[in-house]
Amino acid sequence: MLRLRSSILTHLISSSVAVPSNSSLHRLLFATAAPRISPNPSFAVEDYLVDTCGLTRAQALKASSRLSHLKSPSKPDAVLAFLGGLGVSSTDVATLVARDPRLLSAKVDKTLAPIVAELTDLGLSSPDIARLLSFAPLQFRCRSIVSKVQYYLPLFGSSENLFRALKHGSYMLGRNLERVVMPNVAFLRECGLCDRDIAKLGIQVGRMLTTNPERVQAMVACAEGLGVPRGSAMFRHMLQAVAFFNEKGIAAKVDYLKKTFRWSDAEVSIAISRGPFMLRRSKESLQLKSDFLISEVGLEPAYIARLPAMITYSLEGRVRPRYYVVKFLKKNGLQARNWTFDTIVKASEKVFIEKFICPHKEAAPHLAQDYAAVCRGAVPARLIFA
Template sequence: MLRLRSCLLAQLLSPRSASPLSPLHRLLSAAAAAPAFSPDPSIFAVEEYLVSTCGLTRPQALKATPKLSHLKSPANPDAVRTFLAGLGLSGADVAALVASDPQLLCASVEKTLARNVDELTGLGLSRPDIARLISLTSAGGHFRCRAIVSRLQYYLPLFGSPENLLRALSHSFYLIGADIERRIKPNVALLQECGLAACDIAKLCRSKPRMLITRLESIQAMVECAEGLGVPRGSPMFKHALDAVSFISAEKIATKVDYLKKTFRWSDAEVGMALCRSPMMLRHSMDALQSKSEFLISEVGLEPEYIAHRPAMLNYSLDGRLRPRYYVVKFLKANGLLDRGRDYYSVFSYVEKVFVQRYICPYKDAAPHLAEDYDAAHRGGVPANFKFT
């Protein structure tokens, strides 16, 4: 018996028995490979909580877990999630917030989040506004900081309304974290010195909030560039000129000016006059400018000088306004329903309601299909009645 037990023990411990077919080897290997977990239910499994409760993906949870490793229970995260849900944020919204700023789950609901909501409500923000604000500023963790209230106390009067501010933040959430005293206020002061009122600054910065957070030297360079177009500070057109040249290099502006001269056959004086009256031409693509030049000069027959004096025409949509209206006027003239002395600039500049009242409605009996043909032209077609040989 002793010899038999010795043989069995030797066989089990033999290297040859440690083969893939060995039950003992498989058991030991499986035990070694099994993930270690603690049977202690008191230990808070952060990663699993983020996935199963917060709705994060596994990669998002893996990335967020180290920032929450100090949490010992789900009590505070649950309180934060409940608070956010009370503001109207969906489960998907909360998941996105946590993925962007995991430490939001560590914020104190009573001391920070609820106080921020109460004070922002006092500033005029609705709960939906606040929910949107949280989403827009989550990447920087700003809403879990008390400083957000004082920042909005400055920004709300500047932008004029919560909606304007939220629109600016949607373009650049960095605005909420910028240094107001050292960066924002000096830029605002410079814009005010250029004659821009608060409403002008708000309108300019809604779509270009970088105007507030960029270096003061950059703003000064933009101001000088706008003046270089021939638009003086303090003039009503200066805010448009500043908008047109903002964040465009001097080289690109010079290239666009040369292109305008060539495309519209303008002299130096004419391109200067056109830019003074409509500086936003600089924002149009070269293809769009080329198409409008071909249409206005070659098809409509307008003189380059006429266009230079009325450059606002170049800001209108070619297919949405210029071409359909031209077809209508040409049709009416060709059929003797309209005198030939009509000014095309007036035709193009009327708001849609006025154009229809003046050029469509009066001819519904003489030209019953005119309104239908006009609508078809808006959709890019050229109705048979608008085809002239």
């Protein structure tokens, strides 16, 4: 690749085209502008994709049909040199070309360079632009990507947050802003969500911003129907939980929660309104936590319904190990204070060790080791009680 770029730059350095005023882009475009070269009868697109772009033979065969109009390496050479100037690695080039072969036929001077110049004016660095390209190579060939990035950047608060959203769904850059995204954002604001909350929704459930506005309105109605009104602290979490669930699916999950945790209609309503995340937990996970919390720990279903956050924590890595430690302390008369179970579970790891392990180093020198063992999935005999 380095030898290729060197030969391209040597061959193309004399070309002259109009470029943006940004000096670095000027130099980059000057070095990668494609001159007019007569068709090369020996040029084979498929071989070029394999030998120069790093695609597999199967990928090249598939991609070559979309580049059959190329008669010489002039234009793709210029694109590759331009991408190299942005810092795109040869590995990433192969990925990009496999996803969007027509990127190689884009015009550097009329398409890629102006887009890069405008994105730079928005405050994106070359590495940022390279990342953006990796998320959406097809959209990168459209000038509309600039206006979309310009809209999303203040909404998400930073380029990093925008990239987090694009990681889950680059389709955000392909949807119509005026007809879809903006109406959804405006409606969510009317529902009491601030831009920070909307950005979090966009990162976690990007499709909520890009789906049909009527569908978003239905999600809001569903959240309200489950007992979480607009403007409440849990509203965003409920929207995230019910996103793209149909009414039948939600009803089935509510019924499963009732049976699994032995809740009444009132209790399941309380639990869901305080812990909407439960709607997205797998049945297996919910069943395991119900068995442990009710059958082994002995918690009342009503207690769990009022404090459903404990269901979010890892059973094997947090809930079960802490339960065994506290049970050991109580059995041996080492724990004077009567901590509630939810307080024990929600305490940070640092606080738990400070409160439940460190004070007993002399009376139970093995406790820290045993606790670590349980976190790894092994329960020492000392922590097992009939």
